[in-house]
Amino acid sequence: MKRDSRLSSVLHALLHMAERGEPMTSETLAVCMCTNPVVVRRTMGLLRDAGLVASARGPSGGWQIVADLNSVTLRDLYDALGEPTVFAIGNRHEAPQCLVEQAVNAALDDAFADAEALLLDRLGKITLARLSADFNRRYAAHRTRA
Amino acid sequence: MKRDSRLSSVLHALLHMAERGEPMTSETLAVCMCTNPVVVRRTMGLLRDAGLVASARGPSGGWQIVADLNSVTLRDLYDALGEPTVFAIGNRHEAPQCLVEQAVNAALDDAFADAEALLLDRLGKITLARLSADFNRRYAAHRTRA
DNA sequence: TAATTCGTAATATTAAAAGTTACATGAAAC
């Protein structure tokens, strides 16, 4: 099953944008995200709607982070992307007539709901600032080795 | 994103099989699972490989539960189905060169691993016997109302 | 006004899952 990698993708883009101070074009971001400028615009557009980044047209335009890295969590990004489906496993029908299916769904729904709550809670505790610091730590270690 | 409903599906089938004592054909199961006999054979075949059900060919053949309902958990079914991907959200690359991506993946992987562990732990605590009891409770309540 | 860049609609491609067809294999009943 193909997984939605937009969260990972926008994170990647945001950290690159944080390193740079100036705007990055959709084209530039597309290269570093291994995708297409239009896809970048569509995805970053969702973050803009959530007030996390800003876009500007014309020469010297592009995308920039406007939110405080300390206050933006991965949960915020998840929400901005439209709260995509978390699980690749799910029930067959939403409103089953069959009593067997009702029993099955009730049991599964509980377990999945708890796991989802745990995951989103975790995402809510990771800030962009922390990831940026993590990156810089790795970068320093990398330069030491080289 | 389309979700894998095989777990929900085989559960449904197993509970129906538990209610009946005798073998059920792929065709019968296909109807109650809203699918196709060949898909049923493919899926139930995985459960057979795990020793949970048995199949018999020829007249009066079909599928039957052979495991003890008290000892089979939803986790066992999950395993039998080949431990399908739990999350619909994931990283872009598995082995990224980019240090930014490494930082991103490390953070995400942790959160997802913990949520997955919680889910599988929960599934490991739900037995088929309990689901069957749950179904019978619902059935009794339904008959009372009717 | 020319160059650049986003915004977005329309379309195409891709990849994974599910469904289907077809037929071989094996078991039971008569």
Next chain:
DNA sequence: GTTTCATGTAACTTTTAATATTACGAATTA
């Protein structure tokens, strides 16, 4: 032992959701 029923499985088709692409309009800068 022949007929019937049912699984086993390979090959192929369909479906569907995501992603990618093309194309062009709108806005901005210089």
